[in-house]
Amino acid sequence: MYDVIVVGGGHAGTEAAAAAARRGAQTLLLSHDRDQIGAMSCNPAIGGLGKGHIVREVDAFDGLIGRAADAAAIHYRMLNRSKGAAVQGPRVQADRRRYAAAIRRMLAGLPMLTIAEGDVEALSLNGARIDGVVLGDGSRIGGRTVVLATGTFLGGRMFRGDERHEGGRIGERPARKLAEQLRALALPLSRLKTGTPPRLDGRTIDWAQLEEQRSDVQPWTMSPMTERRLLPQIACAVTRTSAATHDLIRGGLDRSPLFGGAIEGQGPRYCPSIEDKVHRFGDRDGHQVFLEPEGLDDATVYPNGLSTSLPTDVQAAMIRSIAGLERARITMPGYAVEYDYLDPRALDATLALAAIPGVYCAGQLNGTTGYEEAAGQGLVAGLNAAAKACDLAPCVLDRASSYTGVMIDDLVLQGVTEPYRMLTARAEYRLSLRADNAETRLGPIAEMLGCLGDERLAQQSRRGEARAAVRDALTQTVTAAGIAAAGVHVAQDGSRRSLYEWLRMGELDLDRVAPGVRQMAPAAIVDEVVEDARYAPYIERQAEEVERMRRDEAVPLAAELNYAAIPGLSNEMIDRLGKARPASLGAAARVRGVTPAALSAIYLYAQRRAA
Numbered sequence: 001m002y003d004v005i006v007v008g009g010g011h012a013g014t015e016a017a018a019a020a021a022r023r024g025a026q027t028l029l030l031s032h033d034r035d036q037i038g039a040m041s042c043n044p045a046i047g048g049l050g051k052g053h054i055v056r057e058v059d060a061f062d063g064l065i066g067r068a069a070d071a072a073a074i075h076y077r078m079l080n081r082s083k084g085a086a087v088q089g090p091r092v093q094a095d096r097r098r099y100a101a102a103i104r105r106m107l108a109g110l111p112m113l114t115i116a117e118g119d120v121e122a123l124s125l126n127g128a129r130i131d132g133v134v135l136g137d138g139s140r141i142g143g144r145t146v147v148l149a150t151g152t153f154l155g156g157r158m159f160r161g162d163e164r165h166e167g168g169r170i171g172e173r174p175a176r177k178l179a180e181q182l183r184a185l186a187l188p189l190s191r192l193k194t195g196t197p198p199r200l201d202g203r204t205i206d207w208a209q210l211e212e213q214r215s216d217v218q219p220w221t222m223s224p225m226t227e228r229r230l231l232p233q234i235a236c237a238v239t240r241t242s243a244a245t246h247d248l249i250r251g252g253l254d255r256s257p258l259f260g261g262a263i264e265g266q267g268p269r270y271c272p273s274i275e276d277k278v279h280r281f282g283d284r285d286g287h288q289v290f291l292e293p294e295g296l297d298d299a300t301v302y303p304n305g306l307s308t309s310l311p312t313d314v315q316a317a318m319i320r321s322i323a324g325l326e327r328a329r330i331t332m333p334g335y336a337v338e339y340d341y342l343d344p345r346a347l348d349a350t351l352a353l354a355a356i357p358g359v360y361c362a363g364q365l366n367g368t369t370g371y372e373e374a375a376g377q378g379l380v381a382g383l384n385a386a387a388k389a390c391d392l393a394p395c396v397l398d399r400a401s402s403y404t405g406v407m408i409d410d411l412v413l414q415g416v417t418e419p420y421r422m423l424t425a426r427a428e429y430r431l432s433l434r435a436d437n438a439e440t441r442l443g444p445i446a447e448m449l450g451c452l453g454d455e456r457l458a459q460q461s462r463r464g465e466a467r468a469a470v471r472d473a474l475t476q477t478v479t480a481a482g483i484a485a486a487g488v489h490v491a492q493d494g495s496r497r498s499l500y501e502w503l504r505m506g507e508l509d510l511d512r513v514a515p516g517v518r519q520m521a522p523a524a525i526v527d528e529v530v531e532d533a534r535y536a537p538y539i540e541r542q543a544e545e546v547e548r549m550r551r552d553e554a555v556p557l558a559a560e561l562n563y564a565a566i567p568g569l570s571n572e573m574i575d576r577l578g579k580a581r582p583a584s585l586g587a588a589a590r591v592r593g594v595t596p597a598a599l600s601a602i603y604l605y606a607q608r609r610a611a
Contacts, residue, residue, distance in 0.1 A: 002028045003389035004382070005133055005143035007120045007178075009037035011371040012363025012378035013149035014103050015063050019382030020147070021112040022062060022451040025390050027382075028141065029107070029115045030133070032153075032173060037115070038068070038103030040096050040371065041151070041169055042196050044294045044302055047091035047222065049079055050422035051372035053403040055090070056438035058375050059223045061383075061446040062456045064106050065375045066223035072099035073222070074234050074296055075215045085531045086431050087424045092222060093236060095295040121177040123359065130358035136177075144389040147360045147381045149374070152194060154365060155179035155340035159257040160333055161311025168337060179340050187355060188343035191265035192419050193258075194369055195273050195336040197306035198315050201329040202299045205291065210237040210324040213290070220524065224439060225459060234293055237324070240286035241274070241306075244321040249278045252314035258336065263309070265338045268369045268419040273307045273336070274318075289322065300331055309336035341367045344411035345579045349396045350384035351377060351408065354559075354581075360385045366411055369419035376404040383451060395449055398553070399590075400429050400546045402442060413580045413591050429546060432539045436528045439463065466521035470529045473517050474500040486512040503533035552586030557606055559583070568601045577602075 004020040006013050009031030017029040031037050046069040047055050059066030075093030107113060119136035123146060132142040153168030153175045166174045183189055215233035253259045256275050258267075267273065272280070277287055290304040303325075308315060312333045319325050344366040346353060351366070353359040362381035363374035383395040397405030406427045411420060427433050433441070443460045446452050452460070480495050488508050499514055510517060510530060518526050563569055563577045572593055582588040585606070589599050 001132075001142040001144065002026050002114075003143070004028070004145050004147060004385045005030060005141060006147045006149060006382070007133065008149035008151055008153070008363070009034075010039070010041070010149060010151045010363065010374060011065065012151070012365075012374035012381070013147070014038055014107060015058060015065065015375045015378030016147045016149055016360075016362055016382030016385070017113055018064050018107060018110060019061065019379050019451060020386040021110040022453065023383060023386035023390065023392060023449065024112060025386035027113045027386075028143070029113060030118050030120055030141075031115070032117065032119050034115065034117050036100075036172065037107070038100035039169075040094065040099055042194075043304060044096045044099075044292060045091060045093050045304075046099075046371060047089060048372075049087070049089035050403060050424045050426065051370055052079070052088075052090040052222075053424075053433065053435045053438065054372040054376040054407070054422060055222055056435045057402050057404050057442055058379050059225075060439045060442040061379055061449075062452045063375065063379050064103055065372070067106065067225055068099050068102035069094055069222040070226035071102035071230060072096075073229065074231055074293065075236055076220065076229070076233070077213070077216055078218070078220065085436055085527075086434050086535065088435060089424070090220065090222060090435055093292050095231065095298070097295055097298065098231070119173070120175065122181045123178075123356070125356070128356060130356055145358045145360065145385040147362060147378075147385050148365055149362045149378055149381070150175050150178070151364045151374075152337045152339040154182070155191075157338050158335050159263055159309045159338065160335040161255050161257070161309070161314070163335075164262075168339060170332065170335065182340070182342075185355070187353075188346050189340045190343065191338055192341045192364075192367060192416075193263050193265035193267040193336055193338045194364075194419060195267065195307040195309055196334050197274075197303050197308060198319065198330045198334040199294075199332040200291075200301040200303055200319070200325070201331050202291075202293060202301040204327050204329045205237075205301060206324045206326065207237055210239050210291070212237055224463065224524065225456065232296065234296070236293065237291040239289050239291065239322055239324045241278075241289060242286060242321055242323070245286075245318055246278045246282075248314060248317050248321055249275050249310065252310050253279070255311050255314065257309050263336060263338050266418045267336075268421060271307065271369065271421065273309065274305065275308060275310060291324075306334065308334040310334075339364070341365055341416075343367070343415050343579070345413070345415045345581070347412050348583065349408060349412060350387075350394050351381040352384065352388070358388060364419070367416035367420055368407070368411070369421050373407060373420065373422055376407060380404065380408060383449060393449060395445075397445075398550070399427070400432075400549060401445070402438075403427055403433055406433075409587070409590065413582060413587055415579065429542060431535050431542060434528075434531065434535075436524065436531060440467065440528065463525060466525050467529060470517060470521050470526055471500070473514065473520060474498060474503070474529065474533070476514065478502060478513060483508070483513065500533045500536075503530055504537055549586050552589060553584045555585035555603065555606070557582055557584055557588060557602070558609070561606065561609070563602075566601050566605045569598055573598055
């Protein structure tokens, strides 16, 4: 009997298994193919805007994705570098094979984790409660809790022109019987769609005529556990589609499963297929395509921006019409995948499935898209499955603590109508949820939950001491005259402030007013403290909003509350609240369409019921 069984070896499944094992739960990771554990199914990149924040947050809990990204990184790029630190997004291009190898290596080092191959065809139920899984050969494995992280494999079907195949990835079987069982249990399942572009042979690309995009020279890494970059860095390149490209795509739309009605599921709005972009934005003369190498010893190139399900011959003509790709050879044509997803409003903030106690869900099964979103959910599901099985404290992250908390709150309250993708704009407290301070924000929570290894605890302790030393050095007071002498124009009013307060003036150069501070700690720690100082006035104003949110979170709402009986609620509000089942007044306030007047009515009704 295992404490936790994790079904699926993708980004959600591996983080869930590792998190559960780190908390001391006897954990089994089941994958239909051991060699595919940790595989990057689509884009060979980790991080980005909003997504990079989640990577750093998972890493703060001693998760896998950040360290694996560094172990495989062949290109580092900080997105939005010209903007404030709150909206900058660390992103790496990863060597696909090295990334998966790093994940498997870290999993192998967890003594509480067992990895096995097997096709899970059904959940084993004892009444309404989970007690394990049933494999394709009929054998049963007992488990106190189960984490479902099935990715695109649950009822997965692939489309390319007139071609139809069952599966979640090329050459891999779908989880068809498990999907049938979940539907038979009347769980709220529906369909979504994602896609991938054709892969190219990089040796057939004319790189000389393309705009080069080099790796950042600044030596940052995804995880603070990675002291330096480990691999040679290579450049990506940028090209654009042309009018001829668009004509070819329009000419092939009648053969597209997306436009022919074969695909019913909604695709991701923020990462649409190239045929969808051409159809929706017909006035554009071109769309950017980023050519991203997939490895140091692999000639394959990923043309980011060309996701498609068009027939293979149309894809080949489309590629030849793009600058630099006139002689490029396709090594694997693109395709679309349609798969089952669970309405995430069936889950609570721990990612537990209310209908089947002991079952947790993570990743694309919950209607999200992206490795990073999957990893964040896997972390939370794994921590909470272990908590349930081993009688430990649960992990609940809120909107003020993390992007991961924002994502889960969005999912379980609002549901999805398209694959959910994290964006910095989704986080109302983003000024304090920077990628650079993830460990400061979440390290103490992770330590309290007991999911940090010895190396991480030691690193976190060293980091805390260095951060405190830098912060202490910035308590030194300086007059306005002293600041003016450093080259910053300020009113000469005789005022005296600490360096930390003066840093609120963005143009102040720390090296000129306190040249010794940068030698006290690693650059990332010094930069974090400086950003804390610069954002301090805004964060102080935001603190009142956070306090109000948490005060409302303390007002519970019963799960069985009958919203139809509350006077003044519209039918739309009743429907959304009934599906979301918010656990608190604060959560109810975040359900779309719920007005302040409706919130007051809910509060009064709940208070009368409780009296």
